[in-house]
Amino acid sequence: MSNSPAIAPIRPALTGGVFFSRHETFHPRHSWLKKGFDAVQDRPDIFTMSDAHLELGVGKNMGQAIRYWCTAFKLIEPVKQDRSRSSEYRPTAFGLKLLSKKGWDPWLEDPASLWLLHWNLLKAPCMATAWDIVFNDIRKSEFSSDDVQAELARFRDQNGLTISESSLQKDVQCILRMYTEQLKDRPVSDENIDCPFVELKLIQMSGDSRLHQFRHGSKSSLPSEIIVAAALEFVFGISPSQKTISLSNLTYATSGPGQVFKLTESAVYSAVDDVATKFEEISISDMAGVIQMSFRKDALTLASEILDTYYGED
Incomplete structure (x- = not known):
């Protein structure tokens, strides 16, 4: 469906418009x-x-x-x-x-790099609206493809969009194929060739093959540097001059790294704490019981430096 720039931004990630089934x-x-x-x-x-x-x-x-x-x-x-x-x-x-x-x-x-690309897909401006909705709005412990389509339809109806059910269904099918490993007994064809993003194991089959669930918590293939770089970009998107953010906000806020990567607050804490030992510009503090990440440099510059160091270009 076409971009709808006239629609008021529902949230920061959608400031560039609304995109379905592209x-x-x-x-x-x-x-x-x-x-x-x-x-x-x-x-x-x-x-x-x-x-x-x-x-x-x-x-x-x-x-x-x-x-x-x-x-x-x-x-x-x-x-x-x-x-x-x-x-x-x-x-x-x-x-x-x-x-x-x-x-x-x-x-x-x-x-x-796949994690970094996943973040880049969902950060503002997001050109995959259904992906933004799925990773931020679906909070059920288990969900079916019908549940996902209903969530997309709710967004469509609430915002007065004209998008066919078939277009929504195509997005649902694409998202689930993109992140869910296919059953081993299913014949391999052009329709179900595994996507590289399956390796992230963000979505898995539940006990019932018709149901899916997000895999929350720390991920062995997701480096702390990617999480913190994403966190810094997220903070910059809120306010370029901001230098502090609570770990709770990083974990639970819409479009934040916690929702995009499906992390627990303890996983976010571990990542920030790890990077803080390598970069003196990053620190963790406890302000009246609120755990915060603070940093002493432009957020985007620091994010780039962290990624350069991770990839060996320091």
């Missing part, structure tokens, strides 16, 4: 993000070409999905030109940092 029913697949990023680096006009999908070595709808996902993960962005619509794209600063030849992790070999 993925052509395809979740991001192995190599797609690198493929799309490299293509834009080589040819900014790649996605204006009628045979772009052939250049990418995929079907036509898959080519459109690659463009969408690379944009949604904020790896590429459209080149904006005055008085004209530009269909050319360019790498973003984040895309260059992560996927360029000398980037942090060009081939996404470190699971931490």
Whole structure:
């Protein structure tokens, strides 16, 4: 469905508009993000070409999905030109940092990079509205695909959007395929090839195969540095001058790292405490019983420095 910029922002992540069912029913697949990023680096006009999908070595709808996902993960962005619509794209600063030849992790070999991409997908401005709703608004211990669709429909109706049930269903199916490991006895096909984000194990099947649940708590493949970098970006989004935030807010606030990564407050505490031992600009304090993270530098600068250090570019 089309973007609806006239709608008042429901929350910070949706300041750029509302986006449903842009993925052509395809979740991001192995190599797609690198493929799309490299293509834009080589040819900014790649996605204006009628045979772009052939250049990418995929079907036509898959080519459109690659463009969408690379944009949604904020790896590429459209080149904006005055008085004209530009269909050319360019790498973003984040895309260059992560996927360029000398980037942090060009081939996404470190699971931490998938966590970083997951965060980047959901942070403002989020171009995957259904993802934002699912990770922030579904609080049930177990949920079915019907529950997810009902939550999306509630958002649609509350905000006067015109979005078909079939579009909502496509988003539901894509989200669950993207994060839930498929049953081992299910035949492998183009429709259920596992997505790299399955490795995050954020959503798992419940006892009943029709039910799903988020996996809350610490994650062995999620480094403290990714959590704290996300926390700093989250604080900056609230107020660029803010230098303190409660761990409770980081854990439970809409669009915060706790909700996006499905962390407990103790997991957030452990991450901040760990990074505080490596960066003197980060500290934990107890103010009248409220545990807080404080920092002494511009939030985005510090977040970038933490990631540079993690990826070995300090």
